[in-house]
Amino acid sequence: MTALVIFVGCSHYSAQSPKPLKTQIVTFPPGGAIKINGRYLGVSPVEVTLPQDAQRRITETVTIEAEPRRARQHPQARVISQAGTNAVPIRIMIDMRSATPPEKGG
Secondary structure (H helix, E strand, O other): OOOOOOEEEOOOOOOOOOOOEEEEEEEEOOEEEEEEOOOOEEOOOOOEOEEEEEOEOOHHHHHHHEEEEOOOOOEEEEEEEOOOOOOOOEEOOOOEEOOOOOOOOO
């Protein structure tokens, strides 16, 4: 399996800060076309560094879109807010089999 690493947005780090946390974006079934804030990143699974501060909290709102590449799959989107305490997720799983997106917070 090949991983694609993309840096998205700005980070706020100093020499003593921990390394930025990477987030893996996975679609089910695999192979969804992934965009972050409208920019194409590649085919899932992909690894990205989301905008974060030294405490690994999201620093800007990020919209993740998964576009299917096969029949009977449905486009999905997830929004991660910079609500101040939202930690950077290690993995985001997106199920493209469902015609309706999950409820907020799901």
